[in-house]
Amino acid sequence: MKIAVLIKQVPVSDSTFRPAENELWIEEGQIQYEMNENDSFALEEALLIKEKRGEGEVVVVCMGPSGRAPRVIREALAKGADRAVHIVEEGPFETDPHQIAHILFESIQSESFDLIFSGLQSVDLGMGQTGVLLGAMLGMSTATLAMSTEIQEDKIRVKRELESGWFQWLTLPLPASVSIQSGINTPRYPSLKGIMGAKKKEIKTINKTDLNLSEGLQKVTRIYNLETDKQTEYIEGDPDVQVARLMDILKSEVKVLGA
Amino acid sequence: MYFSLFEQVILLVFVIFSVSSFTYEIWKRISIIIKGTGTLPIDRIGERCLRFFREVLLQEKVIRERFLPGLMHALVFWGFMAFGVITLDHFVRGFNGRLLGETAYSIYSWVAAPFAVLVIIGILYLAYRRFYLKPKELGKISITSGLVAIFITLLMATYMLTELDLPENIEKLNWWGHSFLILAFLFLIPRSKHLHLVLAPVNIFFRSFTVPDHDTVEIDMEASEEELDSMLSGLTKMSKKQALDIFSCVECGRCTEVCPANRGGGLLDPKHHFILDLKDPMLHSSGVDVLGQINVEAGWECTTCQACTDICPVGNHVEKSDEIRRHQVLVEGQVPQEYQKVFRNLQESGNTEGAFQSPLADTLPDYKPDKDYLLWLGCFARYGLDPDFENSVRSFTKILDEAGVTYGVLTEEMCSGDPANRLGDKLTYQMLMEQNKEQLEGVKKVTSLCPHCVVNLDQEYKKYGEVSYKVEHHTQVISKLIDSKKISVSRSSSEKLTYHDPCNLSRTLDEIDAPRNALNASSSKYFEMEEHGNKTLCCGAGGGLWWKKETKGRTHLVRAQQVVESGAETVATGCNFCFGMMKQGLGPLTPDDQKEIQVKDIADIVAENLVAN
Numbered sequence: 060m061k062i063a064v065l066i067k068q069v070p071v072s073d074s075t076f077r078p079a080e081n082e083l084w085i086e087e088g089q090i091q092y093e094m095n096e097n098d099s100f101a102l103e104e105a106l107l108i109k110e111k112r113g114e115g116e117v118v119v120v121c122m123g124p125s126g127r128a129p130r131v132i133r134e135a136l137a138k139g140a141d142r143a144v145h146i147v148e149e150g151p152f153e154t155d156p157h158q159i160a161h162i163l164f165e166s167i168q169s170e171s172f173d174l175i176f177s178g179l180q181s182v183d184l185g186m187g188q189t190g191v192l193l194g195a196m197l198g199m200s201t202a203t204l205a206m207s208t209e210i211q212e213d214k215i216r217v218k219r220e221l222e223s224g225w226f227q228w229l230t231l232p233l234p235a236s237v238s239i240q241s242g243i244n245t246p247r248y249p250s251l252k253g254i255m256g257a258k259k260k261e262i263k264t265i266n267k268t269d270l271n272l273s274e275g276l277q278k279v280t281r282i283y284n285l286e287t288d289k290q291t292e293y294i295e296g297d298p299d300v301q302v303a304r305l306m307d308i309l310k311s312e313v314k315v316l317g318a
Numbered sequence: 319m320y321f322s323l324f325e326q327v328i329l330l331v332f333v334i335f336s337v338s339s340f341t342y343e344i345w346k347r348i349s350i351i352i353k354g355t356g357t358l359p360i361d362r363i364g365e366r367c368l369r370f371f372r373e374v375l376l377q378e379k380v381i382r383e384r385f386l387p388g389l390m391h392a393l394v395f396w397g398f399m400a401f402g403v404i405t406l407d408h409f410v411r412g413f414n415g416r417l418l419g420e421t422a423y424s425i426y427s428w429v430a431a432p433f434a435v436l437v438i439i440g441i442l443y444l445a446y447r448r449f450y451l452k453p454k455e456l457g458k459i460s461i462t463s464g465l466v467a468i469f470i471t472l473l474m475a476t477y478m479l480t481e482l483d484l485p486e487n488i489e490k491l492n493w494w495g496h497s498f499l500i501l502a503f504l505f506l507i508p509r510s511k512h513l514h515l516v517l518a519p520v521n522i523f524f525r526s527f528t529v530p531d532h533d534t535v536e537i538d539m540e541a542s543e544e545e546l547d548s549m550l551s552g553l554t555k556m557s558k559k560q561a562l563d564i565f566s567c568v569e570c571g572r573c574t575e576v577c578p579a580n581r582g583g584g585l586l587d588p589k590h591h592f593i594l595d596l597k598d599p600m601l602h603s604s605g606v607d608v609l610g611q612i613n614v615e616a617g618w619e620c621t622t623c624q625a626c627t628d629i630c631p632v633g634n635h636v637e638k639s640d641e642i643r644r645h646q647v648l649v650e651g652q653v654p655q656e657y658q659k660v661f662r663n664l665q666e667s668g669n670t671e672g673a674f675q676s677p678l679a680d681t682l683p684d685y686k687p688d689k690d691y692l693l694w695l696g697c698f699a700r701y702g703l704d705p706d707f708e709n710s711v712r713s714f715t716k717i718l719d720e721a722g723v724t725y726g727v728l729t730e731e732m733c734s735g736d737p738a739n740r741l742g743d744k745l746t747y748q749m750l751m752e753q754n755k756e757q758l759e760g761v762k763k764v765t766s767l768c769p770h771c772v773v774n775l776d777q778e779y780k781k782y783g784e785v786s787y788k789v790e791h792h793t794q795v796i797s798k799l800i801d802s803k804k805i806s807v808s809r810s811s812s813e814k815l816t817y818h819d820p821c822n823l824s825r826t827l828d829e830i831d832a833p834r835n836a837l838n839a840s841s842s843k844y845f846e847m848e849e850h851g852n853k854t855l856c857c858g859a860g861g862g863l864w865w866k867k868e869t870k871g872r873t874h875l876v877r878a879q880q881v882v883e884s885g886a887e888t889v890a891t892g893c894n895f896c897f898g899m900m901k902q903g904l905g906p907l908t909p910d911d912q913k914e915i916q917v918k919d920i921a922d923i924v925a926e927n928l929v930a931n
C-alpha cells in the first residue's frame with residue numbers, strides 16, 4: 060500500500076501576527092513554524108496503517124520555502140515516513156486550494172498512490188479543500204473529516220464526524236483521498252533512531268516554477284488587522300425617544316436590522 | 319554438653335546445606351549486580367565511612383524518620399551485632415569446641431543477655447505494628463515477616479534458656495532448637511526482604527552524594543548505526559548501584575508515603591514502580607536490562623522531587639522517572655502531546671514557550687564581563703509564565719542595586735534545558751546545554767531565581783564536563799549580602815510568614831539555611847511548616863509537570879492545602895515554579911471566610927524590608 064500524506068508547515072497559531080508590508084501575507088520574521096496539527100494526525104494514521112499491514116510506503120508531500128519547510132519534512136521522515144516530495148515555493152505563497160491541488164497533482168500524478176491522507180484543514184488558511192480537490196483530479200474517491208479508518212482489501216472504511224455528535228460510516232473504493240480530523244490517534248514523537256535515520260532518506264525536490272501551471276482561480280487581495288474602535292453614545296430622553304433612536308442605530312449605523 | 323560423631327555429622331550436613339543455599343542465593347544476586355553498568359562509587363571515602371557509622375551502626379536515620387518503629391528496629395539491629403560472637407560460639411560448641419573461654423563467655427553474657435530482652439521487645443513491637451496496626455505503607459501482609467518475627471523471638475528465648483541451669487537433655491534439645499532456628503533464618507534471608515540485613519549496609523556505603531544521580535546520555539549525531547544501537551540498548555540497563563538498590567529494599571514503603579504524586583491520588587507508587595516491580599524481571603532474566611519495564615504512566619507522573627530517594631533508609635536512589643522517560647522519548651517516541659509541544663518550542667526557539675521576545679529581559683541591563691553577576695532569568699521569569707513573578711525579579715535587582723552589586727542578563731539566553739532533561743529529551747537537552755555553555759564561556763559568577771536552572775547550569779552540566787563559572791541561587795546571594803552587611807534589613811514584616819522549601823533547592827542543592835537567614839532577618843513572625851527543609855513536599859510542578867495538561871491526582875494541590883491549614887498569611891518560596899504553582903493552588907483552596915494567602919518570593923520579603931544604608 061502506497062500512501063501519500065500531505066503536510067503543510069504553518070505558523071504556530073498562538074504567535075503574534077503582523078501583516079506583511081505588501082499586505083498579501085503575514086510578516087514572517089518572529090514566528091515559529093510547525094507541522095499543521097491535523098496533518099500530524101494524518102501522518103500518524105498512515106504510519107499506523109503501514110505498521111499494521113507490515114508493508115507499504117508512506118510518502119510525505121510538502122509545499123513550502125526551501126529555508127524552513129525541510130524542518131517539518133525531516134520531522135515526518137524521523138517519525139517514520141519513507142521518503143518525501145518537497146515542492147519548493149519561495150513566495151509569494153499560493154493560497155488558492157484549487158491551484159495548490161493542481162500543483163500537487165502535477166507533482167505526484169505519476170506515482171499512483173493507493174491512498175492520500177491530508178489534515179482536515181490548515182490552521183493558517185483553514186480552507187479544508189486541498190485533499191478532496193487533489194483526489195478528484197486524480198480520479199480517486201474522496202471523503203472528509205475522518206474520525207477513524209480501516210483498510211479492507213481494496214476498500215477503506217471511514218467514520219466521518221457530522222454535526223451534533225452524529226457520525227457516518229462510509230466505505231470507499233481505493234484509491235481514495237481522505238482528510239483526517241484531529242484526535243483520531245496519538246501522534247508519536249520522533250525517536251532518536253528515527254532522527255538519525257531520516258538523514259539518509261530521499262527528499263525529492265520539485266520547483267513550483269518548473270511546473271506547467273495556468274492562472275489560479277482565486278487569490279488573496281489584502282491581509283490586514285481588523286480595525287476596532289469604540290464609540291459610546293448615551294441615548295437620553297423618554298423611552299419612546301430612546302427606542303426610536305436605538306432602532307435607528309440598529310438599522311442605519313450598525314446595520315443589523317433591515318431598513 | 320558433649321556431641322557424638324553422629325550428631326556432629328548431622329549438624330555439619332545442615333550447616334552446609336543452609337550456608338550453601340544462603341551463599342548460592344546471594345551469589346545469584348551479586349552476579350546480577352555485577353552485570354550492571356558503571357562502577358560502584360568510592361569517592362569521598364571518609365564521608366562514606368562516617369555516613370556508614372551514623373546510618374548503619376548508630377541507626378540514626380531509621381530512628382529519626384520514624385521514631386518508635388525506628389528505635390525498635392535499632393534494638394533488634396544492635397542485638398544482632400551483640401549476638402554475632404555468641405552465635406559463632408554456639409556452633410563451635412556443636413563440634414565440642416569453644417570460641418570463647420568460659421570466663422570470657424560469661425562476661426560477654428552480661429552484654430548479650432540484656433540485648434536478648436531488648437531484641438524481644440523490639441521484634442514484638444515490630445510484629446505488633448506489622449500485623450496489628452497494619453500501616454498502609456507496609457503493603458500486604460507477608461508470611462515471611464511473620465516467620466522471621468517468630469524465629470527471632472524463639473532465638474532469643476532459646477538463648478536465654480541456655481543461660482539457665484537446665485538438665486542436660488533439655489539443654490541439648492534447646493541447643494538444637496536454637497541451631498535450627500539460625501539455620502532456617504539463614505535460609506530465609508536471601509529469599510526475602512530480610513536480605514537487607516546483608517545488603518543495606520553495603521548499599522548505604524555506596525550511596526551517591528549527588529541527587530538526582532542519573533547516568534548522562536551523550537548523543538553523537540555522527541555515530542554509526544551500530545554505535546547508536548548500542549547506546550540506545552544501554553538506556554534500559556541498570557547501573558550496578560541501581561541493581562544493588564533493588565535487592566536492598568526492605569519494602570518499608572517510606573518512599574511511597576512521602577511521594578507527592580501518590581499523596582495527590584496519582585497512580586505512581588515508587589516502592590513498586592521504581593523498585594519492587596523490577597526485582598522479578600531481574601531474577602528471571604539474570605540480568606539488568608529491565609528499565610524499559612517501568613510503568614510508563616507512573617513514570618510520567620513523577621515530579622522528580624527526590625523525597626523518595628532522600629527518605630529511603632537503605633540508601634536507594636528510588637526515583638527512576640529519568641530512565642523510563644528517556645526510553646520513551648529516545649527509543650519509543652511515545653511522548654504526551656503537551657510535552658512534544660514543549661520540546662518543539664525548545665528546539666525551534668530555545669525556550670519552553672516558543673516566544674521570541676522577553677519584555678522583562680529588554681528592561682534589564684545586558685551582561686558585560688565587568689559585571690559582578692550574570693543574572694540568569696530562566697524561561698519562567700523571561701517569558702512571564704506567571705506575569706506576577708516579574709515583581710520578584712525586580713525585588714532581587716533592587717536588592718542588588720542597594721548593595722552596589724552589578725549584574726546583567728544575556729540577550730540570547732536559552733532555556734537551561736531543565737524540562738528537556740527531566741522529561742527525557744536528552745537530545746534537545748544536549749543541544750541547549752552546548753549553546754548555553756558556549757554563551758557562558760568566560761563568565762565567572764551566575765545567579766538565578768530559578769533553582770531548576772541553578773541545578774542544571776551547575777550540577778547537571780558538570781556531569782557532561784567542566785564549566786568555568788560558579789552558580790549561586792539568589793537566596794544564597796541575598797543571605798550573604800545580609801551577613802556581610804552590604805544591605806540592611808529590618809525585621810518589620812509582621813504578617814504570619816512561612817516558607818515552602820523548593821525541592822531543587824533543599825534536596826538537590828542542600829540549601830536550607832540561606833532562605834531562612836533572609837526570612838528571619840526580615841520578619842519576626844516567621845514559622846516553619848511541618849514538612850520543611852529537606853523533608854519538604856513538592857509543589858507539584860517539578861519534573862516538567864508544570865506543562866502537564868491533565869493530572870489524575872491533585873499533586874499540585876496537596877502542598878497548597880498544607881499552606882492553607884498552616885494559618886500563614888504569606889508563604890514565601892525560593893522558586894518561580896513553586897511561586898506559580900502555589901498561586902494556582904491557593905486561589906481555589908482558600909476558604910471563603912479566609913483572606914487569600916499571599917505568595918511571595920524571598921526576594922520580595924527582603925526587598926520590602928530593606929533599610930536604606
Ligand code: SF4
Nearest residue numbers: 577620621623624626
Ligand atoms: S521523585 Fe518525588 S514524585 Fe517522583 S517518585 Fe520520588 S517522591 Fe514520588
Ligand code: SF4
Nearest residue numbers: 567568570571573630
Ligand atoms: S525503596 Fe527504600 S523507602 Fe522505598 S520501600 Fe524500599 S527500602 Fe523503603
